[in-house]
Amino acid sequence: MTDAPLAAPPPDLPGPYRTEARVALQDGARRFAAEQVRPIADEYDPHKREMPRSLIEAMGREGYFGIMVDAEHGGLGLGVFEYTMVAEELARAWMSVASIIARAQGLGTDVAEEDRARELLARSARGEWIGAAGFSEPDAGSDLAAVSTRAELDGDEYVITGEKRWIGNAEAADFIQLLCRTDDPRPGEKRAAGLATVIVEKERGAFPPGLTGTTIDKIGYHGFLTWNLVFDGVRVPAANRVGGKGTAAFRDTQKWLNIARVHTAARAVGLARAAVEDSVLYLQEREQFGHPIADFQALRFMLASMVARVDQARAFYRQVADQLDRGEPCERESAMVKLVATEMAVDVTGDAMQLHGGNGYTTERQVERYWRDARLTTIFEGTSQIQQKIIADSLLPKSSLE
Known part of the structure; x- marks a missing residue:
């Protein structure tokens, strides 16, 4: 593959958005993309290989997994503007690298127990709590209110049964955040009633008991694998429900x-x-x-x-x-x-x-x-x-x- 040098960067941030901190962040992300991301992309993408853990760790050291995590928990304490600005720079080299940072940023940390939430936020900011988002299903893609994967409460655990599709990074993740149905909507209620979001914590490189997956072969978007997952009685603590419930979820x-x-x-x-x-x-x-x-x-x-x-x-x-x-x-x-x-x-x-x-x-x-x-x-x-x-x-x- 021809490895042409990067052309001159676009103009700096315009006046309304320009701060010295943003300029420094943008310049750093641009150098990181050119020097560390693109050589790996050029080598790995043609062979559909997953990005190496060493690159993910380097991104963690740059703070890219915690751009929107507050400084109290080890993040950069910045906003959507800086997050998307960095994403543009990383995507210029390899879109998958710009995508993996979305699987942190505090995702999967909104649990009820405060000490646990603080621990997860700190891990998220360091790139040590990287997830996969399980929203889509074979019959529920754009229509998320049609989600049918069940999470039935059994004592102090949820038992999850169903199928999820288009789950990027699922096997390599530290957790999978699932949009599930805990109840059926009552007559007159919106279809979104009865939905909840549940965290399935797991080991990197493996699936927990009751969860099996097959990879989906894509024409692009390489760098991490995309999965179809089948949940057959996967048990997770009830405390792993995050955010609101029903229409709030x-x-x-x-x-x-x-x-x-x-x-x-x-x-x-x-x-x-x-x-x-x-x-x-x-x-x-x-x-x-x-x-x-x-x-x-x-x-x-x-x-x-x-x-x-x-x-x-x-x-x-x-x-x-x-x-x-x-x-x-x-x-x-x-x-x-x-x-x-x-x-x-x-x-x-x-x-x-x-x-x-x-x-x-x-x-x-x-x-x-x-x-x-x-x-x-x-x-x-x-x-x-x-x-x-x-x-x-x-x-x-x-x-x-x-």
Whole structure:
């Protein structure tokens, strides 16, 4: 695989968002991505290998697993803005690395027992409590209220039975956070009634008794494995229920998804930026008809449109991240930025493959990896069509089809 040097970075943070601390964090993440992440991505991704533990430990030392964990518990005590800013830099090198940090940030720590919660927060911040999120099922993806995996209370334990799909990092995780059904909704109640979130604590590299899994072979998004899991009487302490219950559990999930969608937008921007930067280099390197192909106006204009769309999406995700940090409701804005940024990333990485010509359709260049990973961003955390539904529902009366 050709290992072209990284192109010049984009301009520093603009005035409204600029602080010296953010600039330092961004510069550090950019160097980390270039020096430590990309060489591993170039070696591991073609063989669908899981990222090495040494890289995860290095990320822990940088504080990337605790960006949004308060300083009292060993985190950086920062917000969604910094979290997504770092995610863009990491995704520029390998989207999976930008994704693994989402499996900490205090995930799986909201237990009732205070000492236990503090311990888990500190472990999360250090990258020693990294999880997997189990929301989707074979028949419940976008429609999370249709979750059917059961968690039946038996004394002081939940007994979990059901099937979950699209669970990234499940075997390598320290825990799996599951959205389960503890009760059936009563007549007149919303379908989300009876839902709860339960933590299945486990050893890395293994599944507990009663849990089996098979890997899902993907065309991209390598670096960690994605699983289909079957729960057959898995027992966990009742104290492992986190957050609210019923419709409150569903709202907690939706709130988490608002942040996750902005995080996905930032990852999409990182991928698209990578495609632009590699294209800038390639257009100057490749010659045809006695000239660098960068001399041809059609290709110059194509590149100009690509970079304009990347910068537009970056400005949008930063705006929504700032809104989240201010505590403003922005479910619609999170859906919009996820829609805009991910569709942009598919287009821009596809255009980059076109600019690379036949070389773009080989594994000798990283641009095909950017496209494979970008294609997924329009699907997970809610498909583009689900984002359109959220946006439309915020503007129009509820559809009579629901």
